[in-house]
Amino acid sequence: MGRFSVLTSTVLIAVLGVIAYTLVATRTMERSAAQLAAAQFDFILSRADEAIERNLHLGLALGEVNQASAALERAMSRSPSILGADVISVGGTTLYSTDRGALGEPIPDRWRIAINDTHNETWRAEAFDSVTMGRPVSNDFGQVEGWAALIIDRDALSAPLSEAPRTVRMMLPAIILVALGALVIAAVVIRWSYRRAWIDLKTPPPPPERRDAFDQANLRAVESCANTNAVLAQVRTEIQRLDAIV
Incomplete structure (x- = not known):
């Protein structure tokens, strides 16, 4: 292998190593941020869910809870990343919503599939630009009367490696320094090895x-x-x- 090939391989391995470390670190930070954001939105949803259930405990049906709209508005005001909030009946119809056009409309199929898959537990349905999180609303007897749902901007939950390009750009000076350091070290080692070989050739037995x-x-x-x-x-x-x- 020639000197140029050795230098190129050394620099390439060093740069790829730094980039790989950057991507792994970025993925770890994004995963932690996504888990924290999901926990925050789940807390907001649980508060809205509890406010609606308190009215159910008074013997009202889910469609008669006048405080549901206020609970949804309060939930939506807690974060600019919340795009909307709905209360859904067990039949899959929107009873209350921050989007007036959605009232009385059937829920999207992906929501229905997520509800059926979770068996009356907290569910999550993803779209191209949003993520919907839902929790069951239960009456005094533990029966599910419907679901409360938040529609969240997908960017707020940090898609995998969405920050990678920006992080790599931020690490560009460090990548250049590592490449230069690897180049210098490889050049010194190659010079030393060639000098050693030349001395061995010139030295008589x-x-x-x-x-x-x-x-x-x-x-x-x-x-x-x-x-x-x-x-x-x-x-x-x-x-x-x-x-x-x-």
Whole structure:
């Protein structure tokens, strides 16, 4: 791998690492913010739900609770992210609403599906630009008379990684510094490695007397074998001469 490839790979890995860390941190913060916002809206919804149920405990039917509209208006005024508030009958008809045009109209299908899926518990239905949160309204006998619902701006619940582009832009100076630091470190390491290799090439091998003990022992073993072979050759020559005389 060439020096340019090493430099490019090092800088790219460092930059991608910083971006990945930024995205993970952003996702964690967004998840915490979304959970906090959802808890706040659920609290607002529960207060409206309790105000409506107090009137049901007086023996009134849900359609006769005159305070329902006031409870919805108070809930809507608590946050600019609340786009609307409704009270729904068990048959899926809007009984009270901050949107006058929705009175008497059937609820959207996604609301009905969310209600059926939660089995009379707190439910949530999502649309492209809004999120609807609903809670059951129960009478004295624990029977569900309908539901109170808040329509919330989707941006208030912080969609996943919606803040990522802005966060990456904010981290751009840090990303540039990390890239420059990685470039400098890689350049220093490459220069040191090439310099070391060049010194090793220019340095002559050490003389035999400066070799370590293993090399010296190996040399002595080789010399001993050579001497033994020479003695054996002399002995064979002498034996052959004696055989010739005999």
